[in-house]
Amino acid sequence: MGQEHILKSHDNELARLTDEIVRMGEIAIEQLREAMVALQRRDATSAESVIARDVDIDELERVVSEDVVQLALHGPMARDLREILAALRIASAIERVGDYAANVAKRSVALGFTPPPPQARGLGPLAEIAIEMLEQVLQAYRDRDADVAAAVRARDAELDALYTALFRELLTYMAEDPRMISSSIHLLFVAKNIERIGDHATNIAENIWYVVHGEAPRQERTKLDRTSGG
Template structure:
């Protein structure tokens, strides 16, 4: 016969597994959203861009489900480590939701970009975005597997995205200086690149919360940053 304590523990574990699965699904959706936005940019497909933007609602809805599941877990009167599960889940879901938002922003700007002649820097933008999507998937896998080693590698890899973003930013500034008529298109690319750089930051936030979840490590040393470009509104 199951004791009340065992019932509570089993119920908590079941709900935690459900919560983890929802967050993993949410992360996969956000990464796919970014990849779809990049495809729209590369193909200059403004019709598909609208669908990518609309898909962001599904990520937002899933974040609400995660929040409700977190509340149910909290009402079970969890122990200290269980509280880390709850807090990390909230932080990670919020980071993934922002990744989805940034992917939608990229798709929105692609519609305007498609109206102007293509710029060669689009290729570098898509390469940057592909790396950010991969980083997001690695961060989600680290959460799924409670793998602090993988989480640390994600945290370290974000510096490469920073560096690539800074390089692309400088190239776009130089392109505008040499050919002012492309200023509007190049500015759209700058903001899209900044969105991608911020996606890398949020993937890193997921990784840092994996480290907090597993080890309670919440006071990490400053990570390496290689973004030396002027600040842009995200």
Template sequence: MNTPHEHIVKSYDEEQRRLAGEIVLMGETAVAQLEAALDVVQRRDDGAARRIVANDEAIDALERQISHDVMHMALRGPMARDLREILAGLRIPADIERIGDYAANVAKRSIALNVSPPMPQITGLRALGALAARQVRDVLAAYRDGDAAQALVVRERDAELDAHYTALFRELLTYMMEDPRNITPCTHLLFMAKNLERIGDHATNIAENVWFLVHGDQPLPPRDKRDETSTTGAV
């Protein structure tokens, strides 16, 4: 027969596993929103874009539920590792919520973009979005598995996403200078690309929280960052 202490520990472990499952589900919902948003940009589907924007409420609702569950766990007198679980349980959903917001922003901008003729830079935007989506999926797997090494891999790959963003940013600026009629659609694409770059930043935040969850205050190694758009006036 389990002692009362063993029963409490088992119950707390089950709550932690449930919390991790909720966070992964929230992240998967956000990345599905992102991939759907990239798809409607390609298909120029205003109706689908509006549905994606409306669906952002589901991610917000998941964040509220997770916050409630985390606070419930915090009242159970956690130890050091459990405190890290609680902090990660607050920080990671906040990043995921922002990822969902940025995905909704991409869908919203696609509606305005559809007023103009199709742009060749859509291909580059989709490639950037695919990188961002991979970052989110991989960091969710690292969180689910408690894999700090994989989280570092995701963190390092953010430099690749930054480099793609910088290249697309410069291409769009050149396209705008070549013909003033391109300014409006290119501006929409610039904002969409920035949303995708920020999604990569939030995936990096999650990766760093996975490291913290596993290793505590052990310093993270330095990393490369290649967003050079600040030298040309980024949006």
């Protein structure tokens, strides 16, 4: 087997791996979408199926990570260290997005027997931004496009600002009507889960930047979640 053949098969392997990771990401997005539908429509069956499917993402992450290390062990190339680390971190970030989606589904089950809380309205737009960030960042990973990745990273401030507004709105509801406290707390955690999903999309974006440019993005990311910082 010539050197060229080895390099060729290595590139194919990397392309296959990228496809696997992107596929994982698509499943995570699907999970989040369905969890949000379950939450808005109080659909317990749909929520349960999201929860049950989370183990599939966990299993995929295990398989992908082992593939990545196999690739590392077999075909060292100049850019490998970055590709390997980025692939492991991106797979891990997607696995955590899946966890957050499953948690949203769990909370929709917990809310199941209470009337649909009016405070849930703001969650839809929040989830939409997170889903768009995920879709864009997966495309950026497929294309190894650092500029698209940087744009995703910039959008996280928008998500954080919306989260902060929603957080304050939920606090107001709770203060006005103590009977709303329990359901509002669940919605607060749902909002927090979505905000964390945005952080993971940002983390994926930073890993794409690292693959392409070999360093972390220079400019510090603006953190606009002000609910915990002051």
